[in-house]
Amino acid sequence: MKKEKVRERIIRVASELFYKQGFNSTGINQIIAEADIAIGSLYNHFSSKNDLLQAYLLKEEENWFEGFESSVINISEPKEKILALVDYRKKLQQSSKFAGCHFIKIISEIGDSNPVVFDFVKKHKEKQKDLIKLLIINCGETSSASEPDITTDNIFLLIEGAVVTSTINKNSDSFGQVKKIVEGLLP
Template structure:
């Protein structure tokens, strides 16, 4: 059974990892830096995670859970399928302008992982597929949901590339015309 103190240490490690992985990248974040900045003992870190890849996976799992909670909250306010889909694009836009956006943490991690790290890669791929399922649940149209997912992901990557959220606004306008 986990004690509150043990859970707090785990959460502190994950919060520190989230910040460091996002700000400086997975390969440039060392275990010693993570231990120092999380203010935990090396034994405590290894009590919770055997490897840096396990920390990355746990961080991405937590980020995915939070992301889809935000998607659920955004779509709950929509009264039509169109309004729900547009709310997802609005949520992405709001995220990009309120965060110190350094790109999609899932895409960043995927690009930085060694090819042999299949468990984290599989999780990232599943996370990305899930957005298409969200659109399909809203629209009940697989082909249209795939198009929305492509617009969403393309806008996300394009925003990272050019350093501003304009592609999300463009993708939203295209979505509005398609729906």
């Protein structure tokens, strides 16, 4: 494993703090202290705190899809892949002690005050939904009575609901509920 560069370390530290404490509750001073760098160094790599926020979200999106891909690498059945997606979101929640979805969190915090970030999150969620749709279509024509679009909406909304609910309840129950429902939806 090669040495972590300064820029990468800043993003990693900032990510943890933004995620655990919230973006607005995390100060530049705390970031530089925990990354063990000077403030001038930070502003050499990032033009502003907002710039750092964007780098954070970009990195998290990358992690999200890479993490999902590696979790389904040994699964061939499309239905199993959908269930694995539920398990993946569950695993993310558990390993973060139910800290929630990075993207829902940041939108809850900044609303639409930052159009670039808002648009990025919107597109990210579209990608997640597209991924579900692809898996649904691969489940074949012999699916349920519903059309694939409705099933896609259904599963997407259930998972999003499960994530926010598990964040509030600090447990994984909602993912178990979703799996039960999804198993009934798919052939």
